[in-house]
Amino acid sequence: MSLQTEMSGSSSGSLSFDQLYELYATDVLRVSYYYLGNREMAEDVTQDVFVKLITNNPVLEEGREKAWLLKVALNRCRDLWRSSWIKKVVLGHPGFECFPAPDEIGQMADQYSLAEAVNRLKPEFKEVVLLFYYQGFNVTEIADMLQIAEGTVSSRLSRARDKLQKELKGDDQQ
Amino acid sequence: MIQPEELRSATDKALHGLTADESLKQRILLKASQNTQPSRNSVSRPVLKLCAVVGVLLLMVVALNSVRPLSPSTSGEMNVFAAGGKDTASATPFSQIDIDDVSGISIDGVDYDDALGADVIRLLQSEAKETDADIPAGNNYIVIRMKNGKEYAFGISEPYVYNDSKCWTCSGLFSLLQNSEK
Numbered sequence: 404m405s406l407q408t409e410m411s412g413s414s415s416g417s418l419s420f421d422q423l424y425e426l427y428a429t430d431v432l433r434v435s436y437y438y439l440g441n442r443e444m445a446e447d448v449t450q451d452v453f454v455k456l457i458t459n460n461p462v463l464e465e466g467r468e469k470a471w472l473l474k475v476a477l478n479r480c481r482d483l484w485r486s487s488w489i490k491k492v493v494l495g496h497p498g499f500e501c502f503p504a505p506d507e508i509g510q511m512a513d514q515y516s517l518a519e520a521v522n523r524l525k526p527e528f529k530e531v532v533l534l535f536y537y538q539g540f541n542v543t544e545i546a547d548m549l550q551i552a553e554g555t556v557s558s559r560l561s562r563a564r565d566k567l568q569k570e571l572k573g574d575d576q577q
Numbered sequence: 578m579i580q581p582e583e584l585r586s587a588t589d590k591a592l593h594g595l596t597a598d599e600s601l602k603q604r605i606l607l608k609a610s611q612n613t614q615p616s617r618n619s620v621s622r623p624v625l626k627l628c629a630v631v632g633v634l635l636l637m638v639v640a641l642n643s644v645r646p647l648s649p650s651t652s653g654e655m656n657v658f659a660a661g662g663k664d665t666a667s668a669t670p671f672s673q674i675d676i677d678d679v680s681g682i683s684i685d686g687v688d689y690d691d692a693l694g695a696d697v698i699r700l701l702q703s704e705a706k707e708t709d710a711d712i713p714a715g716n717n718y719i720v721i722r723m724k725n726g727k728e729y730a731f732g733i734s735e736p737y738v739y740n741d742s743k744c745w746t747c748s749g750l751f752s753l754l755q756n757s758e759k
Contacts, residue, residue: 424602428597428602429595432596432597437588442595446601449597450601450605453605453609454605457609458612515591517583517587518588518591518592533584536584537584537588539585
């Protein structure tokens with residue numbers, strides 16, 4: 404058996420690498436993209452996450468695979484975001500570029516506004532919004548993933564919601 | 578106005594074209610295979626580190642030997658360099674390695690040994706007094722000349738007056754030498 408086949412067949416818990424990649428790689432990529440605002444960096448983060456999955460082969464609880472992958476991705480994003488080199492040289496003021504479906508181009512103004520507003524949030528707000536609204540995790544799960552108190556998650560969500568609504572109202576009025 | 582609750586559908590639509598594709602998967606598999614294969618580097622790196630450490634140690638031995646002879650000094654000679662290598666200097670004005678010359682010693686009758694040398698070094702380090710004037714002639718001083726050109730004078734008689742101030746701290750050295758004569 405070739406090394407590649409062996410690796411694709413490697414599993415963490417009940418799901419194989421191939422299955423985990425099919426199910427969650429796009430989510431990991433998009434969350435990372437939201438966080439960093441840079442496609443290449445987001446792909447690098449996704450690569451790091453899945454390489455770690457293969458090399459460390461962690462024992463993941465059933466149903467907790469996505470949480471593990473996103474937790475590792477967010478940690479990596481946070482590290483990159485904190486790196487002044489990334490902030491100053493690569494990202495600068497990260498923009499947000501949409502990659503719409505061909506038939507959605509005409510109707511993307513609203514989606515673009517929301518995506519861009521989320522992208523402009525500070526990292527600590529952005530990550531709870533992404534996990535709660537985009538990935539559908541509840542407050543307890545997010546608190547566990549980010550190693551913060553549930554109250555902190557709720558408060559960040561509430562403040563992020565206020566900020567988003569203000570931003571989006573501003574867009575509407577323009 | 579679009580609401581945060583619609584983020585999932587909005588994002589899916591906005592980022593429809595951003596998907597983890599087969600090429601990214603191949604990149605991951607390639608990277609993982611590189612990480613798991615025992616590379617030549619991972620084998621040779623510890624050997625290189627070991628060689629570097631041994632090399633540095635050898636250089637240190639050579640350098641130390643050129644400054645401080647490893648062979649013991651002759652009996653009765655007050656040789657600060659041969660203090661048994663017990664360098665206790667840290668925040669002191671000098672260390673054995675820095676010492677360039679020692680002169681003005683008159684300690685006839687003292688049998689020098691490593692333990693005494695180490696004690697002398699310790700005392701000199703704790704009682705160092707930098708000279709800022711010409712050293713008076715005579716043999717009741719230990720004058721230590723550093724490689725940086727600075728000189729330190731230490732009286733070995735009590736009381737010791739130098740530059741209009743008493744050097745009481747040097748009494749420790751005097752006592753040590755007196756006791757050694759017994």
